[in-house]
Amino acid sequence: MGTVSDAIADDEMLDKFQRDALDYFVRHADPVTGLVADRDRPGSPASIAATGMGLAVYAVAAERGWIGREEAGRRTRTTLRFLMNSHQGAEPDASGHRGFFYHFLDMRTGQRAWKSELSTIDTALLMAGVLVSGRYxxxxxxxxxxxxxxxxxxxxxxxxxWALNGGALVCHGWKPGKGFLPYRWLGYDEALILYVLALGSPTYGIEPECYSAWLTGYRWKTIYGHEFVYAGPLFIHQFSHMWIDFRGIRDAFMHGRGLDYFENSRRATFVQREYAMRNPRGFDGYGQNSWGLTASDGPGRQRQQIDGTTRSYFDYCARGVPFGPDDGTFSPWAAFASLPFAPEIVLPTIRHVHASERTGDVPLLGASFNRTFRTGSEDGWFSTDQVGINQGPIVVMFENHRSGLIWRLLRGCSYIVDGLRSARFSAGWL
Structure with a gap:
């Protein structure tokens, strides 16, 4: 049983990490467009998903008094005004088309960057943040x-x-001159928030049958004694939960399994830690308080012969457990963002990272690292970039654990409620 002083120390620690992550959005939002950089590397374009998370971060920061409400409102208005007035059209240099936005935009002009796709999931994450602003x-x-x-x-x-492209499932994206990408959102993934938003729209809403079609791709697995809807990367179990309080509410699939998506993410969190503790592939650094496989940067595509074992490494990819891909790269922020689901195992991990930060054993919060990788005379690879969509979940999920602010705001959003009901969620707070 923890003491009062332990609780105060934990509270101060969570404050520190939230404020450190908040600083990313303060420093890396363009003052004219309000767009948030994908990463802190010079010349980085904006990420519309990070921009949506930034809108929620401003609400958290204002509520906690870390920035003034007027400053938070000014930052929010700047972003929303720019998004509303930026050019929508089929031209390849527009900001978006049919209300969607390109995955990456130029920070200063808002024009499409890197020949990126018109992204349905990144637009959904942006719109979730937009709705938080409207509620806060x-x-x-x-x-x-x-x-x-x-x-x-x-x-x-x-x-x-329009994004259904004549089918039952929402397409991943669209490119000018080429049309829709050949992939669709099917089965349990980060698109849960997308389908809720698409179902709740009073103007261009999709039909409940689309959600039913998405459910047909689910994979139910038992791993380390935990039964759950499977997805390997940890972010999949977190991104929709940044916005929606799934505690106690269930769709038809979850009714049949006797749990909700919150419990599903809790089980996935325990599986992640158990995998790191078992460490079946023998990577350096994995353990009880060192875990979190998710979409992240990596050492790069190469192979090394280490202690008689050939190790293959990857660039940015969606790492997952227990089936991989896994090259020994893990991300503390991903473990952090599971705090609401399993505080009894996440808090010790946060404390471990907090202590390690002071000795320089852990890289910048939000980064990823690989202790198995060999670089000349030194061991280990450390990401040098901070990434916006890694920082946002720290602020938002910590706050959902501490006060429930974002969950509470969107429980009162009629569009979210209508979307959930259209997907046939029931019980609990609904």
Whole structure:
């Protein structure tokens, strides 16, 4: 049993990590467009997913008094105004089309960057943040009324039906001159939030049958004694939970299995730690407080012969457990973002990282590292970049654990409620 002083120390520790992650959005949002950089590397384009997370981060920061409400409102208005006024059209240098936005945008002009796709999932993460803004800034003031109006307009403009491209499942994306990508969102993944938003739209909503079609791709597995809807990378079990409180509410699939998505993510979190403790592939650094396989940077595509074993490494990829890919790269932030699901195992991990930070044994928060990789006379590879979509979940998921702020805000959003009901969620707070 922890003491009062332990609880105070933990509270101060969570404050520290949240504020460190908040700093990313303060430093790496363009003052004119409000867009948030994909990563802190010079010349990085904006990520629309990171921009959506940034909108939620501003609400958390204002609520905790880390930045003033007026500053948070100013940052939010800047972003929403730019998104609303940026060019939508089929031209290859537009910001978006049919209410969707390109995955990457130029930080200063807002034009499409890197010939990226019009991304349905990244637009969904952006719109989730937009709706948070509309809910948080609820005061009877002209500036906050403008935020609510812009948030509503941006969400209602997204043409989710168009993204079906004549099928039952939402397409991953679209490119000018080429059309829709050949992939569709099928089976349990980060698109749970996408389908809820698409079902809840009063202007371009999709049909409940689309959600039923998505469910047909689910994989139910038993791993280390835990039964759950399987997905290997940890972020899949977190990204939709940043926005929606799934505690106690169930769709048809979960009704049949006797659990909810919150419990599903809890089990996935325990599986992640158990995998690191078992460490079946014998990587350096894995253990009880060193875990978190997710989508992340890596040492790069190469092979090394280490102690008679050939090790293959990857660039950025979605690492997962227990079936891989796994090259020994893990991300502490991914373990951190599971705090609401399993505080009894995540808090010790956060404490371990907190202690290790002081001795320089752990890289920058939000980065990834690989202790097996060999670089000349030194062991280990460390990511040098901080990434926006790694920082956002730390702020938001810590806050959902501590106060439930983002969950509470979107429980009161009619679009989210309508989307959940259209997907046939019931019970609990619904």
């Amino acid at each position: 800034f609820d005061r009877d003031r002209e500036d906050e009324a403008e935020i609510r109006k812009l948030a509503d307009q941006l969400y209602r403009r997204v043409d989710w039906r």
